Amino acid sequence: MHFHSRLSAPRLRAAITTASLTAAFMAALPTTVGAQSPPPARRPATRPAATPNRAAAVDTVITQAEVSARRAALAEKVENGVVLSYGGRALVHDFSTFYQLSAFRYLTELNEPDHALVMVVRDKQAQSTLFLTPLDPRTAFYYGQRVDTASSLARYGMPGRSFAALAGVLDSLAGTGLPFYNIPDVETMDFARDDSLTRGQETVKSLSRKFPNLAIRNGMALVLQLRAKKSPAELALIRRAAEISAEGHRAAMLTANPQAEYELRAAIEYEFTRRGAERPAYGSIVGGGYNGTTLHYMKDSDPVKPGDLVVMDAGAEFRGYAADITRTIPVSGTFTPAQRKVYQLVRDAQHVAEQMSKVGMSVRAAADSSVAVRTRGLAALGLIESEEATFDPPWAVNCTTNPAPCRQANLWMIHGITHGIGLAVHDPMQGAGRDATFQVGDAFTIEPGIYISTRALAVLPDTPKNRAFIAKVKAVVQQYENTGVRIEDDYVITEKGLERISLVPREIDEIEALMKRRRTIQP
Known part of the structure; x- marks a missing residue:
């Protein structure tokens, strides 16, 4: 749904970097924020032309034979x-x-x-x-x-x-x-x-x-195991959902002089409907400024103004299959220098995770690589005391036995980056647990984020450690106040490898170039 890996505390802990992996990644990463740009060979974010895949998706149906095979596979697991x-x-x-x-x-x-x-x-x-x-x-x-x-x-x-x-x-x-197997x-x-x-x-x-x-x-666990590997027909429908979703985000970027969050949501969801989606796959999140630092903000009712960033997390559902895309754009059409630093840091974190999200690679290691990039960048910006510095969190966790969730960096990036997509916006992937690997037939997202607001400091328990942390970083936090950035794309793994299927601008220069094409309309 958004997203995110809208993780429970145990799943959040599983997504957070381990000390050994983080140390290895950090040793190989640059020290300058924004210096690590993705290589020129990355896939361009141009509008996809009409292709056989698109036509095939429109004609694709889940056949009676495929559904019968699903029930047969479930019977194999149930036995009696x-x-x-x-x-x-x-x-x-x-x-x-x-x-x-x-x-x-x-x-x-x-x-x-x-x-x-x-x-x-x-x-x-x-x-x-x-x-x-x-x-x-x-x-x-x-x-x-x-x-x-x-x-x-x-x-x-x-x-x-x-x-x-x-x-x-x-x-x-x-x-x-x-025995009875109830599917909730x-x-x-x-x-x-x-x-x-x-x-x-x-x-x-x-x-x-x-x-x-x-x-x-x-019996739901048995069904989820079967749903994890997507068939060719399912992948075709997920691709089409992602294509439609990308066009929605593109339309929002081309919306001139938006005055309110709901104008951008309307542009997105109009494209969803116009291109054949049944509905949004979840409540569209369009949050400007302060609201962009609320992960599941769905009121979409407040004004937006030049100088704000807007986090737009919205995906279409096509024939039951969901996409999940997030873009962060400047209302003015141009990122400020401070916004560019945070945005590029998140984009770099997504890029390094993409490089590690291939067949046979560890899902956890991909997440850890993204955490490592952002942690180093947050330290360089002065938003944390150091890469290993900890705080006393306002939620229940034993920092002695599990220090990772207690690192200061996690106050600014509190969700995981990968979840499956399919018949649900949070669908299963084939790998599970700490040893999970990416496999052919997976469909998933990669969605790092950073959310900076003094309200995060305000909820910290009043302890000596937290007072020292707040005193050290508060002035810097105020410089980046209400800066929320999330970048989320959809991917599938086929026999040919990893493929990004959400082709909508995501680099700073691409977003700014597209937004310059907006017609100037006086309110």
Whole structure:
């Protein structure tokens, strides 16, 4: 979603550099802020011309055979059991369009509300049934016809039954001794722990009460394992989502005399719609000045003014697949000298991570390389006391056993840089844990950031260490007050290697050159 790696504390710790890796990277890095520019051979950020890939993406569908293969792969993992997956509920308002839950869509490609899937798996072979909720004829005149029991086999490769029969079928299956694998019906796994009142959760609670000895397991991890490696069809859809998203960001850069954040958001989201996206993949983040230092700012309602930077984190969703791009631009069209320093530092950090995000390379090492570049740069700017200096953080962490999150640099760069993209804006990647490596079939982002504001100093606990830190850096922080910079691109790994698929200007000179093409319009 933004992003970021919107990491929980354990995941944040996993993304932060280790002392050994950081030392190795820092020894090879330049000491002058902004001196390490990406090499001339980097891919240009020109507008992509119409290509067979673009046409193919528009024509691409996830076939019934591919979805059937997904269920077969899940059955291999389950071996013996009952898989239960609810789809999303019908909306109780008319302010937006229904969008299917990603796990249910992955297993069915059925983009309608109020249905469920049951897979009965024995010896790794599955019998799959859709439980369907019809609309009464009058309501169907308003909202359209839904798949029914007569058409489900032809359309989705699975027989259908009435949703009203589901409870009885589950009771019967609970008596077979097979374990149940519940696929949580949550909008996003980012908030799965907080989403406890869904139909799936209520069903699980009811079954547990009626059948105390029934083994009920969370099957989402198995589905996420399958979703991690993207098929050629999925990669085509992700590419198209990224192309559309790039055009949205380009349109924002060409918006003349923006007066408010929502004008830039409107330019972005207009392109999303015009080019065939179903919706933004997440709430668009358009934050100017102070708001650009709030990672998930989504009000997009405040004025923007010359002298501000604007962080624009917005991606389109195309046929269920998400892109995730962030650009930071100057409202005036020209970066100030101070803004250039911070921006180039973030861009250098992204570049070094790109160099290390290739097949077989460590995901953690790529993140560490980015942290190392930014840490050195922050020290050179005087925003931290030294590269190894620590502070007493306002969140719970044991700095004695795990000093990395307590380094002063992390106050200005508090999120990770890599997450998968796909049916969710935070989709899984194939590698997991500290030893994860990049693999063919991965689709992901790289998104370093730096966010400078005196409010970060204001939330620090009043300790001797923090008082000394604040006294040393506060004047410098005020020079860079409300400077937020994030640069995020989308990538896929194929047999040919790493490819950046979000082709929109990101170098300082490219952004300024494009913004000079804005027409001057008097308010």
